[in-house]
Amino acid sequence: MRTFYFHLKHGDHLIADEEGATLPDLAAARHEALQSAREILADAIKTGNPNVPDAIVVADEDGRTVDSLRLAAVLPQPLRAMILHEP
Amino acid sequence: MASHQNYLLQVIDEAGIKNLQPHLSITTLQQGESLADTGKPVQWVYFPHSAVLSCVVGLESGAAVAGGLIGKDGAFGAVQALDSMVSLNKVFVMVPGRASVIEARHLVKAVEAVPALRRILLTYEQFFLAQVQQTAACNALHDIPMRTCRWLLRMEELVGANFPLTQEALALMMGVRRTTVTQIASKMQSEGLISYSRGQVDLVNVPAMRRVSCECHQELEAHHRLVFEQLREELNPARRQRSARAERGSGESELEQ
Numbered sequence: 228m229r230t231f232y233f234h235l236k237h238g239d240h241l242i243a244d245e246e247g248a249t250l251p252d253l254a255a256a257r258h259e260a261l262q263s264a265r266e267i268l269a270d271a272i273k274t275g276n277p278n279v280p281d282a283i284v285v286a287d288e289d290g291r292t293v294d295s296l297r298l299a300a301v302l303p304q305p306l307r308a309m310i311l312h313e314p
Numbered sequence: 315m316a317s318h319q320n321y322l323l324q325v326i327d328e329a330g331i332k333n334l335q336p337h338l339s340i341t342t343l344q345q346g347e348s349l350a351d352t353g354k355p356v357q358w359v360y361f362p363h364s365a366v367l368s369c370v371v372g373l374e375s376g377a378a379v380a381g382g383l384i385g386k387d388g389a390f391g392a393v394q395a396l397d398s399m400v401s402l403n404k405v406f407v408m409v410p411g412r413a414s415v416i417e418a419r420h421l422v423k424a425v426e427a428v429p430a431l432r433r434i435l436l437t438y439e440q441f442f443l444a445q446v447q448q449t450a451a452c453n454a455l456h457d458i459p460m461r462t463c464r465w466l467l468r469m470e471e472l473v474g475a476n477f478p479l480t481q482e483a484l485a486l487m488m489g490v491r492r493t494t495v496t497q498i499a500s501k502m503q504s505e506g507l508i509s510y511s512r513g514q515v516d517l518v519n520v521p522a523m524r525r526v527s528c529e530c531h532q533e534l535e536a537h538h539r540l541v542f543e544q545l546r547e548e549l550n551p552a553r554r555q556r557s558a559r560a561e562r563g564s565g566e567s568e569l570e571q
Contacts, residue, residue: 233493235500239540242500245512246481248492270494274457278501283493 230288231256233263235280238297242280247288256285257294266302319363320414321387322438325542329549331428337420343367345410345478346527349390350401359386359421364411366472370404371485372431377455379489382445383408383465385472385539392435393422408475419482436477438547444537448530453489456528461488462498463527466517471535475517 229247234243250256260283271279285294299310318324326334343349343365350356352372358366367384381403384390390405395418425432452461465487469477479493488495499510507523509516517523524532547553 233496235493235497242496244481244493244496248482259491259493263491264519266491267497270458280497300450 228254231259231293233260233287234284234287235303236282236284237278237280242282253293257296258295260294261301268298268301273285291307315500319386319412320361320389321542322389322434323361323414325434325546325549326431328546328553329430329434331424331431331434333424334416334431336423337416337424338414340412341415342412343407343410345407346538347407347410348404349407350394350403350405352403353400355399356391356394356401357412357417357418359389361389361414361416362386362411363413363475364409365407366411366469367405368483369402370406371571372404377484380487381449382442383394383468383472383487384386384408384442386422387472388438389435389479391418392421394418394441396425396432396435407481408487409469409477411473433450433549434545436560439540441534441538441541442458445534448534452528452530456530458488458494458498459491459501459526460528462495462502463507463523464531466515467520467523467527467531468534469515470520471531471557475520477515479515480513 229248229249231253232244232276234244234249234279248259250259259301268279269307270276282295282297283298284292287293299307302310318327323334338361340363343360343362349358349360349367362385367390368380369382369384369390370378370380381478384405391401394401399418404488425435442493452464456464461485465484481492481499484499485492485495499508502508503510504521507519507526508516509518534542547557
């Protein structure tokens with residue numbers, strides 16, 4: 228088990244996760260970031276809140292960034308393609 | 315007197331019921347301590363003073379949501395002790411602190427001897443059921459900032475404006491992921507509603523939080539007042555006469571509480 232931190236990136240400002248979560252491995256941390264991004268974005272859409280982070284930055288115990296997930300990446304695929312001009 | 319730090323024990327004492335007292339002792343509960351598990355027998359009944367307990371429903375996926383909080387205005391395990399003897403869900407200590415505790419079998423004997431005691435415990439259980447129902451509606455329909463304020467105000471009612479609370483515990487209470495709590499705590503901090511650092515919450519603007527909160531907290535406060543005022547008057551004829559006098563406008567008797 229390892230401790231991972233899920234910081235929220237808003238432009239050049241970072242909301243630090245001071246507490247962290249104990250998870251089995253990096254794959255579990257990535258899954259947690261994905262589920263968190265979905266929840267934050269879903270709630271922002273539901274309530275019309277424009278103040279969403281750009282990304283969730285996952286860091287390990289030593290403060291190293293081990294993953295970064297853009298919130299726009301969790302949009303349903305057709306919308307994502309329209310917004311990000313991805314195929 | 316220590317028993318008065320719990321509202322139910324105060325009501326029991328006020329009704330002149332003495333047969334619980336010899337079996338009560340005071341214990342200190344640690345943060346995260348588990349007091350009951352789903353389907354497991356309930357051997358002890360807790361009347362919290364400064365501690366707050368959380369009843370949690372765990373799902374197959376590993377996710378969990380709190381159904382209700384129990385603090386100085388209630389008890390855990392009384393109805394389970396009287397009826398099925400098993401707990402419906404997991405109960406753990408969310409805020410550490412003191413509680414009066416009694417062995418379930420002693421509580422059962424005391425209730426058999428004094429029917430009014432059963433009345434008091436069932437009235438609380440009715441309030442707890444109202445809390446759980448309100449929570450189901452609130453979780454389904456109210457947005458996250460409203461719900462956060464609602465739970466923090468409930469905590470304030472139980473333990474005051476400054477208390478230890480992990481983001482994980484708050485996420486569990488609200489049925490959201492911890493990262494959502496990171497986001498909302500930061501927003502509430504920048505709006506001057508709370509100050510949050512290293513697991514310690516300070517509610518710096520309670521009136522503003524009441525404005526942001528949904529109606530659920532106030533509904534439950536009113537429900538608690540209603541059911542217990544009625545019960546206390548029934549159990550204490552002297553109290554009923556006093557409040558009747560107050561209603562007629564003598565005024566002074568209102569000061570006694």
